[in-house]
Amino acid sequence: MKIASYVNTHGSVAGFHEKGRICLYEEDPEGGWLKTKEVPLDMNPDLSLSEIKAGIRHAVAHLDDCKVFVVRELRGLLHAVLKEEHGFRTWKSAGSLLEQLDSVARHDRDFVAAQTARAAAGSTCGTPVRHAGCGGGCSPHRSGSTPHQADGGKPESGRPLPMPQPLGNGYYRIDLAEILNNDASLNSKEVLVPFMAGVAFKQLEILCDHPPRWFARELYKLNLAVASEVPDSTGKGFKVLVVPNKDEAVQPD
Known part of the structure; x- marks a missing residue:
């Protein structure tokens, strides 16, 4: 098994805006873990969103076939x-990375085994099985010192979806990041699109880790537009304001 993480100069799992690098570890068949690679990654908050994304993509390209990543927070662009x-399976942790690797590996194997068994059961009964995460990537998470599997596998039919909070006069707010962190079986599109398509609103404020990739095309279809997109009060995510599009819409590429 291979496990990667963004770590600081002390070898601890680093936060989003800390100075650090990505370390890749591989399990030694004779016991323990071997650090096989270090990949530079500049997470300077002065960089633009596109520059940080490009840096992450470049770094990930050097992680071979690793699909397990330990993060400090389940919010943020990284x-x-x-x-x-x-499509990484992400685990939340803190402290020395070396002290976490055995525990993360054990829980990740359990998680994958549970997903495989769930998929097999779903194919037997003919019921589609949701991936326990959004966008195709699992999101197990960690609480305290022991990682544990994210909630998932809720039935699609009959499940009430979270709704934006009404603020009055056609204004609404929704903390998408918190919703997705609390229920990994949901994804941003299934939470937002039903509301945006079915409710006449003046403004929808969305708190998110980053603007969803599907935003431009779906907003065009719904005749909506992004009025502003700025960092939120925590500095770890974004506040996106969506409003009805009063101008002539231009279809995205």
């Missing part, structure tokens, strides 16, 4: 890009 764009 986690979102790893999970949604590259």
